[in-house]
Amino acid sequence: xxxxxxxxxxxxxxxxxxxxxxxxxxxxxxxxxxxxxxxxxxxxxxxxxxxxxxxxxxxxxxxxxxxxxxxxxxxxxxxxxxxxxxxxxxxxxxxxxxxxxxxxxxxxxxxxxxxxxxxxxxxxxxxxxxxxxxxxxxxxxxxxxxxxxxxxxxxxxxxxxxxxxxxxxxxxxxxxxxxxxxxxxxxxxxxxxxxxxxxxxxxxxxxxxxxxxxxxxxxxxxxxxxxxxxxxxxxxxxxxxxxxxxxxxxxxxxxxxxxxxxxxxxxxxxxxxxxxxxxxxxxxxxxxxxxxxxxxxxxxxxxxxxxxxxxxxxxxxxxxxxxxxxxxxxx
Amino acid sequence: xxxxxxxxxxxxxxxxxxxxxxxxxxxxxxxxxxxxxxxxxxxxxxxxxxxxxxxxxxxxxxxxxxxxxxxxxxxxxxxxxxxxxxxxxxxxxxxxxxxxxxxxxxxxxxxxxxxxxxxxxxxxxxxxxxxxxxxxxxxxxxxxxxxxxxxxxxxxxxxxxxxxxxxxxxxxxxxxxxxxxxxxxxxxxxxxxxxxxxxxxxxxxxxxxxxxxxxxxxxxxxxxxxxxxxxxxxxxxxxxxxxxxxxxxxxx
Numbered sequence: 001x002x003x004x005x006x007x008x009x010x011x012x013x014x015x016x017x018x019x020x021x022x023x024x025x026x027x028x029x030x031x032x033x034x035x036x037x038x039x040x041x042x043x044x045x046x047x048x049x050x051x052x053x054x055x056x057x058x059x060x061x062x063x064x065x066x067x068x069x070x071x072x073x074x075x076x077x078x079x080x081x082x083x084x085x086x087x088x089x090x091x092x093x094x095x096x097x098x099x100x101x102x103x104x105x106x107x108x109x110x111x112x113x114x115x116x117x118x119x120x121x122x123x124x125x126x127x128x129x130x131x132x133x134x135x136x137x138x139x140x141x142x143x144x145x146x147x148x149x150x151x152x153x154x155x156x157x158x159x160x161x162x163x164x165x166x167x168x169x170x171x172x173x174x175x176x177x178x179x180x181x182x183x184x185x186x187x188x189x190x191x192x193x194x195x196x197x198x199x200x201x202x203x204x205x206x207x208x209x210x211x212x213x214x215x216x217x218x219x220x221x222x223x224x225x226x227x228x229x230x231x232x233x234x235x236x237x238x239x240x241x242x243x244x245x246x247x248x249x250x251x252x253x254x255x256x257x258x259x260x261x262x263x264x265x266x267x268x269x270x271x272x273x274x275x276x277x278x279x280x281x282x283x284x285x286x287x288x289x290x291x292x293x294x295x296x297x298x299x300x301x302x303x304x305x306x307x308x309x310x311x312x313x314x315x316x317x318x319x320x321x322x323x324x325x326x327x328x329x330x331x
Numbered sequence: 332x333x334x335x336x337x338x339x340x341x342x343x344x345x346x347x348x349x350x351x352x353x354x355x356x357x358x359x360x361x362x363x364x365x366x367x368x369x370x371x372x373x374x375x376x377x378x379x380x381x382x383x384x385x386x387x388x389x390x391x392x393x394x395x396x397x398x399x400x401x402x403x404x405x406x407x408x409x410x411x412x413x414x415x416x417x418x419x420x421x422x423x424x425x426x427x428x429x430x431x432x433x434x435x436x437x438x439x440x441x442x443x444x445x446x447x448x449x450x451x452x453x454x455x456x457x458x459x460x461x462x463x464x465x466x467x468x469x470x471x472x473x474x475x476x477x478x479x480x481x482x483x484x485x486x487x488x489x490x491x492x493x494x495x496x497x498x499x500x501x502x503x504x505x506x507x508x509x510x511x512x513x514x515x516x517x518x519x520x521x522x523x524x525x526x527x528x529x530x531x532x533x534x535x536x537x538x539x540x541x542x543x544x545x546x547x548x549x550x551x552x553x554x555x556x557x558x559x560x561x562x563x564x565x566x567x568x569x570x571x572x573x574x575x576x577x578x579x580x581x582x583x
Contacts, residue, residue: 176448194496201443
């Protein structure tokens with residue numbers, strides 16, 4: 001098992017290394033960062049069963065913070081990412097602390113309401129420059145020495161950040177902490193009766209998810225050299241839900257793949273204008289009605305069915321089926 | 332005077348004006364098996380939920396040993412060593428049988444918040460979990476998904492999971508409900524065995540089991556204590572017989 005995942009990992013690395021020579025690097029960077037954003041979001045939706053409808057706040061506000069400290073305070077890109085992530089984590093702590101007292105639709109509504117407040121702040125605060133956003137954010141050298149001003153070198157930095165972030169999500173899912181989260185999702189009352197402080201586990205998951213969404217948002221401003229309202233809007237919160245659902249929530253790599261699909265659609269179908277939104281809507285409805293497990297989820301289910309039908313070697317239990325979907329984040 | 336494990340004083344709760352539990356003064360002696368019986372709707376499960384803090388009492392106080400637990404949360408009560416089971420079997424359905432027990436053991440490693448670490452470290456608990464499963468005769472199905480178990484087996488798994496915490500006080504809410512005769516005998520033996528060095532408070536409808544296992548019985552009716560004593564005392568009490576008249580009494 002271990003050697004195979006190493007091979008898969010090396011393949012993905014090779015693919016990611018070769019990709020910018022074939023595909024436009026800016027598109028790849030966007031896809032990778034949204035893949036990280038969707039994976040972070042899915043940690044909450046797929047593994048705790050909490051539907052946040054306010055994740056744009058972490059993504060978008062981290063972008064503002066990162067852009068501000070890089071442009072105005074003249075910090076390096078790494079400083080921008082750290083600052084953006086820290087603020088996103090702090091926001092996550094506040095959001096989470098307030099929202100996890102409620103369940104289901106009420107949880108979603110609390111997160112949405114709080115995210116709208118962050119949107120309002122982003123619109124009104126002077127440092128965000130309202131409708132203009134923070135423009136022309138410089139690409140300073142990484143750690144003061146590594147030049148990332150051209151798209152290709154920036155790409156490699158972004159790829160490392162995004163992949164590291166996604167691996168952290170994956171690790172969290174397969175950690176002792178992730179095991180407790182699973183138990184909580186399966187039967188919260190029982191988890192409480194066994195002595196687990198359920199709210200604290202949920203809160204940590206929320207903060208982790210928010211922080212990693214912040215990593216994605218604060219790295220994004222290096223790519224586009226811009227922090228704008230569109231990243232902090234409620235539509236962005238909806239888009240990340242869509243990404244997770246299309247790819248397959250509750251699978252490790254599904255949301256990343258879903259993100260790539262959505263970003264690719266927006267990119268390559270941009271010429272059709274409003275059609276993109278309509279197409280997204282149709283795909284969303286189709287996924288919810290027909291492929292509820294999402295792309296990776298359906299693929300895993302299909303593979304699992306074939307495996308069961310195919311052979312009698314039932315020795316390996318189905319505890320880690322997610323590993324199979326590992327080829328997601330490259331395209 | 333013998334040591335008291337659980338004590339309630341004037342414990343009451345009302346739902347929309349209906350007093351489900353009404354001034355219950357319960358005292359469970361440490362190291363005994365104490366049964367809570369009564370007709371349907373007598374407030375047995377509500378009593379359980381109050382004692383384990385899943386419901387807040389309208390009035391009254393609750394002590395676990397010397398400690399006043401009236402204001403605590405359910406998970407805090409569990410960490411103090413009083414662990415409950417549920418009337419409707421409470422397992423983690425998507426987890427394997429082994430994982431069900433292992434997750435309850437996990438706090439002993441002190442890694443439950445470590446999200447950066449591989450869950451491989453949990454394999455250290457496998458032996459301990461297997462030993463617990465072996466004790467309840469479920470070692471052979473350790474790899475199966477809990478959801479695929481029969482109802483009776485789920486209840487047994489629940490008890491094994493509860494035992495993983497090595498609680499000093501065990502609250503079992505109808506442990507035999509929905510079980511086949513074979514499982515009933517097995518679980519009865521298990522309860523007797525684990526009750527040797529623990530306090531057990533259980534709600535149970537199966538009166539032969541209650542007669543067989545309990546040191547002391549409290550009969551509830553309409554949220555109040557109707558009678559208390561040994562099985563012989565309680566079963567000959569005229570008020571108890573009256574309360575049960577017309578009630579369906581499960582006997583096997």
